[in-house]
Amino acid sequence: MKKNTTVHEDDSAVNNNFSTTVGALILSLVFLLGVPGNFFIVWSILARIKRRSVTTLLILNLAFADGFIMVLTIFFIIYLAKKKWIFGVAMCKGLFYLCNTNMYASIFLITLMSVHRMVAVLFPQKLSYLVTRKIVRRVIGGMWMLVMVIAIPSLVFRNVIEVSDDETNQKKLVCESNHTQARHVRFQYSLETVSGFILPYAVIITCYVLILKRLRQTKFRRHVRSEKLILAIVVMFGLFWLPYHVINMVEVAAAWYPEDSSTRELLELVHSSCRAVTSALAFISSCANPVLYTFAGKSYIKKNGFAFMAKLFEGTSSEQTENKKSRLMVKNGIRSNDSNNSLPTREQTATPEVS
Template structure:
């Protein structure tokens, strides 16, 4: 970020020394309270998130033979979340020491991987929502064409896109020295933007592609899903929609502060260097960046908790297999499907058969 206003001695109002070649002279690790709180949040996230997501991956790979489309998406989401949770140990050390000790390559790679996993998480959640919409609105047409093979190719393409649009975090990130008001020098892994437009480009790209556009698709999908649910009497479908909706809402709540700070940072770049408004905006984003970034990590450990609550009815009967039972969904209904269809065909209730097909198509996570 650009500097805030300068006093006559050539120091910023926030107390950091001026670097004429690098306007981003105020470090997010210069705030003791923010970094301490961020380190505490990340420690809790690491303890809960790593085993929780590993358990989800194990449940799907070891316990489920026939994986539905939703299950494949949840598996990828758990892998992305689990991987980013494993990286938190580096950021805990960074915030605790308030200096970067892992070198230049790790600085670039770790933040690149975090950025990539941020995109992957929201894109996977978006795919879940779009898939639910398709099988709800067109159960007899498009839903039959959405095979697991097709979904695998879509997921592979998504990961390729994620790796490409995360490149700015790899390019505009490096280790530099930073001095505080006590002339104490620390190493910080921070963005390095030579021009203001690069700041606007990177953080606007993150928020638009990683939050605003995906959420617009998600909201549209769920509006159509809810409209469809009101038109059918098979209310058992609502349970799977509620689970995915809970994932969507949880992700949004935890990532919204991060993207608000991004927009504040982008807005600050439109003001002159000596503008009081810019100084205020700079102060807000620099003092809150560590906390909002750590807060965003919580979303990656929240999903295992959501799944546990959703599958609590299976825990007593299935023990550690309860998560697999939750994700299997349609396997419990497979035996009853034929009997339902026979009964309805014999009585000539064709319209109800169509609705039953809709139910089975949408109950992958029941």
């Protein structure tokens, strides 16, 4: 694989000392919190929950994806600390490909959670027909195949290149995007932002607008714990990934200007100075979910100890049974006084659960 020797250090994402230092510190914190946190969730679900609901399956996949990518942050910490790439071309391409795959998987799983909540609130009596564990497993499998395909540009346009080090006046290797044409820049980063942020969030916002509209029409207007938890996951993901996608759009904008344009130089300076920090911030979203779950299940910690996470999720195992009961009640003409204007009975209880 040929390496480009004409790139100057100022064009590299690891050229800024402050940015790389802050990025390395953020990733170190993410590694310490994210690895044990996400794998604790995986263990809690696999070892302690026999009947897994739709949302539990989605959370299991989300925790697995986040936990796996957290393990890989050690390579990026070393990269930012040393400000040069020492792991070779294959690792350069593979690690960034896995990062993009995780980005798409996380937002798509969160989108699926939001769609499921919308169906549960708007069509509670039809939920068992529309959303079954078998269908969800197929959808999740298809989603993983999709994210592996749409993340391919990060594999194609990433390479190890040589840059000139201003401090030592020598060459060093960095793992950077290596676009030969401006249209490749516009294609890759526009694809990331549109398919990995704008479109999923449009679906999520639509789902929650419909959910809130339905809640306002019901007699029981209190937001249940599961609604708040999933909404918190959505907000957290958006806050930490937004700066990354803003920098993507800065790079896309720079690609529209001629190479000798002062505007392009300014935009590329902003991009190269901020990329390390915004990428590190994006990783925080992968370690934030265990913290959210801990706060949501804090009432169980004293009573259940390390089993509190399973206790938080175990209420979802009754989801299918209760939906079948609701369906039978409707079929037999049996309705509670509030069944026409309220959420399902399970969601009127005070028991904290994710469903």
